[in-house]
Amino acid sequence: MSEANYYRASANPHPAYPALSGARTADVCIVGAGFTGLSAALDLAQAGYLVIVLEAERVGYGASGRNGGQICTGFTNSMARLEKRLGAENAKRAWEIAKDAVDLIGRRVADHTIDCGLTWGYLHVADKPRQMAELAHNRDEAARYGYDGLQLLDKEALRDRLDAPGYHGGLWEPRAGHFHPLNYCLGLADAAVAAGVEIFEQSRVLSVDTGAEPSAKTASGQVRAQHMILAGNAYLQDTVPQLYRRLMPVGSYILATEPLGENRAQGLIRENDAVCDVNFIVNYFRRSEDDRLLFGGRATYSGRDPQDLFGFMRPRMLAVFPQLEDVALEYCWGGYIGITVDRMPDIGRLGPSTLYAQGFSGQGVALSGMCGRLLAEAVRGQAERFDVLSNLDHPPFPGGPLRTPALVLAMLYYRLRDAL
Numbered sequence: 001m002s003e004a005n006y007y008r009a010s011a012n013p014h015p016a017y018p019a020l021s022g023a024r025t026a027d028v029c030i031v032g033a034g035f036t037g038l039s040a041a042l043d044l045a046q047a048g049y050l051v052i053v054l055e056a057e058r059v060g061y062g063a064s065g066r067n068g069g070q071i072c073t074g075f076t077n078s079m080a081r082l083e084k085r086l087g088a089e090n091a092k093r094a095w096e097i098a099k100d101a102v103d104l105i106g107r108r109v110a111d112h113t114i115d116c117g118l119t120w121g122y123l124h125v126a127d128k129p130r131q132m133a134e135l136a137h138n139r140d141e142a143a144r145y146g147y148d149g150l151q152l153l154d155k156e157a158l159r160d161r162l163d164a165p166g167y168h169g170g171l172w173e174p175r176a177g178h179f180h181p182l183n184y185c186l187g188l189a190d191a192a193v194a195a196g197v198e199i200f201e202q203s204r205v206l207s208v209d210t211g212a213e214p215s216a217k218t219a220s221g222q223v224r225a226q227h228m229i230l231a232g233n234a235y236l237q238d239t240v241p242q243l244y245r246r247l248m249p250v251g252s253y254i255l256a257t258e259p260l261g262e263n264r265a266q267g268l269i270r271e272n273d274a275v276c277d278v279n280f281i282v283n284y285f286r287r288s289e290d291d292r293l294l295f296g297g298r299a300t301y302s303g304r305d306p307q308d309l310f311g312f313m314r315p316r317m318l319a320v321f322p323q324l325e326d327v328a329l330e331y332c333w334g335g336y337i338g339i340t341v342d343r344m345p346d347i348g349r350l351g352p353s354t355l356y357a358q359g360f361s362g363q364g365v366a367l368s369g370m371c372g373r374l375l376a377e378a379v380r381g382q383a384e385r386f387d388v389l390s391n392l393d394h395p396p397f398p399g400g401p402l403r404t405p406a407l408v409l410a411m412l413y414y415r416l417r418d419a420l
């Protein structure tokens with residue numbers, strides 16, 4: 001995946017952690033230093049557990065240090081569908097978990113003074129007239145769960161907040177927002193280390209034993225623990241085949257313009273909201289703290305970046321903001337989103353003492369940290385909230401080794417549907 005990542009270039013100063021060397025023991029061994037793994041690590045260390053985190057590359061190397069920074073409420077799935085699968089009571093619990101996920105970010109930023117430009121305000125936008133009904137439905141569905149304050153904006157009202165002429169209206173949500181995801185992730189790592197967690201970087205786990213006494217092996221060491229948490233998500237690839245079968249890594253890409261200056265950036269997104277459309281393959285964008293436009297979207301399924309990333313992304317941005325024709329583009333990078341068949345997070349147990357969470361399906365900025373917390377609760381023997389989500393059945397992707405062509409066909413269908 002491309003490394004011309006604006007977040008790395010604007011990361012807060014942070015330490016490098018050593019690689020694992022030799023045999024170690026811990027209460028909990030966590031594989032992966034993204035939002036999921038670090039969130040679980042922080043909670044467990046605060047509860048008195050001895051925690052070791054093994055990271056193949058660097059803290060925030062995966063999706064957590066590459067994403068759109070859009071902090072969304074809820075799931076990629078509709079609550080109506082979830083009610084059918086879980087029943088009304090558990091669907092309500094699932095909704096509360098998703099709502100708390102957003103609040104958790106706000107609390108952690110405050111508690112650990114994480115400098116990550118956290119900003120509240122979110123615009124869901126319709127690029128087809130028929131999508132206004134979908135937005136009204138989403139507002140009503142949220143209100144049924146006691147989540148109100150969402151405002152439906154017609155085309156004119158939307159233009160007061162967003163200078164993107166193609167949209168037909170929007171839904172403004174005050175309690176969702178955006179931040180610099182890598183700086184948040186690095187802040188979580190600092191908080192975890194301050195609470196006693198040991199992080200090892202450049203320590204790729206090559207194999208795991210998920211038996212009664214779990215362990216993880218790297219090229220130069222091994223950790224034995226009472227509990228293991230697998231938080232490698234789409235970057236874990238086929239290290240744990242049982243998990244990989246239920247996950248499809250999908251490439252998503254983001255570009256960053258040159259700094260536009262405060263006036264021009266404010267002219268685009270007046271109240272500094274995060275913005276996302278409601279298509280299946282979404283466009284998402286926002287302003288950065290230094291007044292760039294960060295614009296994300298598109299998708300690839302081959303595991304390879306397009307050769308000319310800027311050329312791949314620029315037309316998509318200009319279709320939304322034609323007035324940026326003269327603007328230079330400075331960064332463009334990609335990352336893997338872990339998608340499940342039903343687009344609900346896949347959390348559960350793999351063996352008696354091994355837990356995992358993956359597959360937030362494009363909406364994991366808030367949910368991953370919350371699922372990390374649920375994994376920590378389950379390790380501590382309090383699995384009520386964990387079980388609300390772990391009770392969801394996650395089928396493997398159809399097609400076995402040939403699943404990529406099957407997914408490409410499915411995505412082609414959705415892309416056509418978006419275009420209609």
Ligand SMILES: Cc1cc2nc3c(=O)[nH]c(=O)nc-3n(C[C@H](O)[C@H](O)[C@H](O)COP(=O)(O)OP(=O)(O)OC[C@H]3O[C@@H](n4cnc5c(N)ncnc54)[C@H](O)[C@@H]3O)c2cc1C
Pocket residue numbers: 031032033034035036037054055056057058059060061062063064065066067068069070071072203204205206231232233234235236237239252253254284296334335336337357358360361362363364365366368
């Ligand atoms: C381009 C992009 C844009 C996105 N935009 C948004 C958005 O705007 N809003 C939103 O809600 N969600 C978004 N997402 C999704 C969101 O970023 C993820 O759901 C979330 O960050 C997942 O966190 P995680 O900790 O589970 O996984 P990751 O952040 O991917 O962390 C996994 C870590 O595990 C490590 N690892 C993997 N295998 C091993 C191994 N064998 N040994 C040791 N370490 C290993 C990896 O190196 C990585 O650091 C986006 C994702 C991408 C890629």
